Amino acid sequence: KQEVTQIPAALSVPEGENLVLNCSFTDSAIYNLQWFRQDPGKGLTSLLLIQSSQREQTSGRLNASLDKSSGRSTLYIAASQPGDSATYLCAVPSSGYSTLTFGKGTMLLVSP
Amino acid sequence: DTGVSQDPRHKITKRGQNVTFRCDPISEHNRLYWYRQTLGQGPEFLTYFQNEAQLEKSRLLSDRFSAERPKGSFSTLEIQRTEQGDSAMYLCASSPPTGGPNYGYTFGSGTRLTVV
Numbered sequence: 516k517q518e519v520t521q522i523p524a525a526l527s528v529p530e531g532e533n534l535v536l537n538c539s540f541t542d543s544a545i546y547n548l549q550w551f552r553q554d555p556g557k558g559l560t561s562l563l564l565i566q567s568s569q570r571e572q573t574s575g576r577l578n579a580s581l582d583k584s585s586g587r588s589t590l591y592i593a594a595s596q597p598g599d600s601a602t603y604l605c606a607v608p609s610s611g612y613s614t615l616t617f618g619k620g621t622m623l624l625v626s627p
Numbered sequence: 628d629t630g631v632s633q634d635p636r637h638k639i640t641k642r643g644q645n646v647t648f649r650c651d652p653i654s655e656h657n658r659l660y661w662y663r664q665t666l667g668q669g670p671e672f673l674t675y676f677q678n679e680a681q682l683e684k685s686r687l688l689s690d691r692f693s694a695e696r697p698k699g700s701f702s703t704l705e706i707q708r709t710e711q712g713d714s715a716m717y718l719c720a721s722s723p724p725t726g727g728p729n730y731g732y733t734f735g736s737g738t739r740l741t742v743v
Binding site: 604616 | 629633658660662668669671674675683685718731733736
């Protein structure tokens with residue numbers, strides 16, 4: 516059974532810092548990995564999708580990397596802003612793409 | 628197309644009442660999923676449709692829960708005889724027919740259920 520772990524559970528940083536969120540998964544036979552953002556009381560917004568054949572994916576100040584062999588992914592946020600404050604979740608699909616297994620998320624607070 | 632729509636956004640109900648939620652997926656997506664999320668946890672899979680066929684159900688989906696997707700378009704999730712433990716955010720997602728590693732999931736804004 517796939518298990519996804521995210522570290523740290525919570526992170527508080529001052530504005531402008533670069534930061535790294537970590538995601539690990541137990542079954543390395545994944546097809547892709549998706550990072551989501553969730554604002555309090557809201558749904559999930561997709562940030563980045565990394566295919567298993569890729570090692571990195573970038574969108575603006577966000578960069579996600581994937582190391583399948585070690586079962587790890589990182590989400591790098593450059594020059595953090597208060598608007599980045601949210602919970603960040605990573606998820607991997609089952610072999611038939613029928614389900615996603617999520618981590619518990621990293622709650623990020625960026626203070627002005 | 629404006630993405631995945633869920634209705635209502637919030638629902639407060641008394642214990643023992645029945646509730647029904649609706650999800651409208653992205654029109655060209657034939658796969659539709661329901662997830663449940665409790666405070667401080669990641670979303671947990673409930674059930675999955677491909678077109679109108681319900682192909683997979685989680686053990687979390689007790690007999691009090693039923694989901695339908697008539698004609699392979701919108702979907703409804705009904706909870707009968709609600710319990711306080713049903714209080715959660717119910718999330719709907721959809722994905723395109725080709726599936727595969729090139730395509731991710733698109734989630735709706737969720738329906739927050741509070742059972743009092």
